Amino acid sequence: MFDDHNKIRNEFPILHQQVHGTPLAYLDNAATTQKPQCVLDEVINWYTRCNSNIHRAVHYLSQQATEKYEHARRTIQQFINAQHTHEIVFTHGTTEAINTIAFSLGETEIQAGDEILVSQIEHHANIVPWQLMAERKNARLKYIPLTTRGELDLTVLDDLLTKKTKIVAINHVSNALGTINPIREIIQKAHQQNIPVLIDAAQSVQHLPIDVQELDCEFLVFSGHKIYGPTGIGVMYGKESWLDRLPPYQSGGDMVDVVTMEKTTFNELPLKFEAGTTNYIGAVGLSRAVEYLNEIGLQNIQSHESRLYKYTMAKLRELENIEIYSNATESTAAISFNFPNAHPSDVGMILDKLGVAVRTGTHCTQPIMQYFNISGSVRASIAVYNNTDDIDQFIDALNRAGFMLQ
Amino acid sequence: MFDDHNKIRNEFPILHQQVHGTPLAYLDNAATTQKPQCVLDEVINWYTRCNSNIHRAVHYLSQQATEKYEHARRTIQQFINAQHTHEIVFTHGTTEAINTIAFSLGETEIQAGDEILVSQIEHHANIVPWQLMAERKNARLKYIPLTTRGELDLTVLDDLLTKKTKIVAINHVSNALGTINPIREIIQKAHQQNIPVLIDAAQSVQHLPIDVQELDCEFLVFSGHKIYGPTGIGVMYGKESWLDRLPPYQSGGDMVDVVTMEKTTFNELPLKFEAGTTNYIGAVGLSRAVEYLNEIGLQNIQSHESRLYKYTMAKLRELENIEIYSNATESTAAISFNFPNAHPSDVGMILDKLGVAVRTGTHCTQPIMQYFNISGSVRASIAVYNNTDDIDQFIDALNRAGFMLQ
Amino acid sequence: MHQKLYIYQLQGKENNQVKTIEEVQQEIIEEFSIFDNWMDRYNYIIDISKDLPLIDDKYKTKENLINGCQSKVWLHAHYNNGKMQYEADSDAIITKGIISLLIRVLSNRKPDEIMNSDLYFIDQIGLKENLSPTRSNGLLAMVKQMKLYAIAYNAREKQASN
Amino acid sequence: MHQKLYIYQLQGKENNQVKTIEEVQQEIIEEFSIFDNWMDRYNYIIDISKDLPLIDDKYKTKENLINGCQSKVWLHAHYNNGKMQYEADSDAIITKGIISLLIRVLSNRKPDEIMNSDLYFIDQIGLKENLSPTRSNGLLAMVKQMKLYAIAYNAREKQASN
């Protein structure tokens, strides 16, 4: 918990504005988070003092930029407690990271008839790359189904994990429902059959402490922009043995060793997976964001957010005539709901005019919407800087919207 | 030409610093360019006022962010004179753009035995993705060879373009040698046989005016960070008919239409090729950089740089005992050379201590180094903010290095 | 207040035949000028959407569906006595209200009037973002489709008269 | 000035057998403290590199090559009378000069001394960036390799004495 939550809120300049003449209540954090001033300062500082393309150059600016970039890698390593620095690959986001693993695994590990296991609660980024790879390789995509509470139905997991399963890819926290999935149990069951597991942590690293060695997952991926960092940067963690084993995905500068017109050999980890000029300033900004989280403490964040989440849920449940889809026992940060007779986009448009930013639609999780048989939902999602004022404004606005639309 | 070149120089805060106690002469512009204050301001402005994930949301911030992003797309469209806005795809850089085209083309257009034509003067980013795709598809990679002047040998082009050639991929300006390649002639010859052409413009958009309709190339790609924009953003232009025809590369959010667990259909152009959260702030920064170039005028840039290039070349030629590899009739911005008895990295290290930032090594163009039978070279490359003081400092430093190392 | 406006609006509709696109747009802008906040404006839009049956269910077919990302929009057009008639609907009520405004402006007019119309009222009453290409509610696609129908019938007419 | 220093340095080398790693490092730091600018420091490093033949050509084999991105570094190690002997070379002259300093500090010592050594002199004489993992000149890999040889011979020794 925070003694002085306003201090945190004041770090985020964008929050202190009016939209449509009302104070902004930004509750679209699962889509992207705002950036603290220290991250913006760091980005500008590096552009202004030390911008230079990294690796391979002997001059001062490049040397400084390279060291800062590699320092950013170490910051991420420590943040998720990876064993080796070179197990941290910078990508441009979660989507690119999952595409990388899906492609590379597909090239060398997947035979026709093999199976890939995802779940019905995934973001499209953790469905479509597997679908396309499965199509290319004549493999099959299977999924752990949802229950009406918005939880994964693990009773069928044993049946779904077969000798042909070559990877399990699951998100830690659902962006649409906020459900915290039982990844420990899934990893354990998969490992009993020697199946590697990818954790999509795009919605969890900013809310829960993560320790990849303790989780023992083979891969873990997330996006910088959802964890208070810049756009265009993300992280792909992979166990050394797996990253060594997989072929590269994108190719170009920096990821090669010897290139002749006839044949190319590749660089060592992590560069093998970092083709071309990386978003090195983005990496520096992301590492500053992670340092900021470390400074305020992930435990503190967790307890603040958990209190706010409960507060929001309690207030929402008081509303008449609301349908809440986020009913999992373990959940955090994001809540999906509808007024049964109102289209979510109508609710979103009215909330917007009342200063409340929520997301409406399918949240890139159409299979979840199909499961609940709805065309979309309204989603409110919180971050460390939100407070009960935001929630009160949101609930007031919902009351008005509900009244107008009924 | 510029009436007051200092005004331009003053826009770039990073240049006004000392390294190792000497003023900085930044001549590593082919690796990455510095950013004018207006680009940095724009980036911070959007993070501070309007950051929000784009597309699909009805709230104010997201609407503003989306409009700004789509405006950035139009700015790029006009900059290279593309016919349609949706022919502009934002990628994370040149490397990703080429990987996208190589993969997508490979999936649907390449049969075993087909040929891909590149050249010996390419950056690794325009060699390795084709090599790997050719390997996957049992196709052949052929190349237009170099001549001792550092030019492409077009006398063999007719023989190299066969019925099996499915694409020609060539850079406009060589990052290692500064050679301006005869892309008009190459495009024309390829089109005579209905072969599409990809132009790697990573080293030309910042120096020469580009008109994709006049060039008539099928694809053209470049990186934001080399044209005074932020890191982590780039552009892939493709003719509508080709972008429509090719299957998507990366997949995930935003690029899909309908997703079920069984099957996915894709969004329209350009979103089909923009999977996941794009670097939308990067796109805004890049479009501000392009506006900046428009403000000062590409013609002015060209004549300033061309004068400075000639000045540099003349001064270099006066040095004793120097071997210059950049001897093409048409060239710009980058010059590669060695002192025959000195290792380029030794030269680079001494130059560095004298405040001069040049690049040494293979410049991600090992085939060029193999052709000249050298382990690497020293490369100086200029940008709009360089002046004759930079060049004089560079030549002085070279004199000292040459003396010390002989 | 709503009641009064509603009647005003219906009167407007009756006079539609004689009023130009220009005039109807001015009329709507005037109507909306009464509201000084968004909730009233939306309440009015919602009212409009509720009271006007916009499309016969039999026309809510897949062919007539304009797929927006979030809300569905159906558009049915027919040509009668030299004039375009439009019917439309949406599953989102604010979208539906805006549709009813668009139809009030464009329906029952000659194709060439529609083809050349500039729908500035949307901007002036503060609903501009709803017709932005970045807002995937199907409205922009609907307006485009309305104009395309007008172009098509216009061409047919010309051909017939040649 | 160079001449004087060079003799000083050779004397240092002769005394190597009795001096500790610590002492040789201090000695080098003192030598470099005379220079107040980079050009003199580099001139000195270049001098060192020229005058000392570092490796016999027959050891410049592919196996002994430590591939840095830009410059090549060869390292040959052997074990003699309980002490490690290192020979090395590079095609880049400044790298070669730094190598000669590293060999002066580490060669002709017992494996466990080498294994546990902390080569702070590199930092103190301002050459730190040359041993940074981000500088691909092969030097860092060379130091690592030198220590690995020491560990290997140390383990063999222990096994032999068990």
Ligand SMILES: Cc1ncc(COP(=O)(O)O)c(C=O)c1O
């Ligand atoms: C000609 C050329 N092509 C491609 C690239 C790769 O660009 P990026 O590293 O920004 O992806 C470069 C950059 O060095 C280049 O100079």
Ligand SMILES: Cc1ncc(COP(=O)(O)O)c(C=O)c1O
């Ligand atoms: C669970 C989950 N996975 C993946 C993604 C994709 O992340 P990005 O768009 O940053 O690549 C998101 C973001 O919406 C997400 O919430």
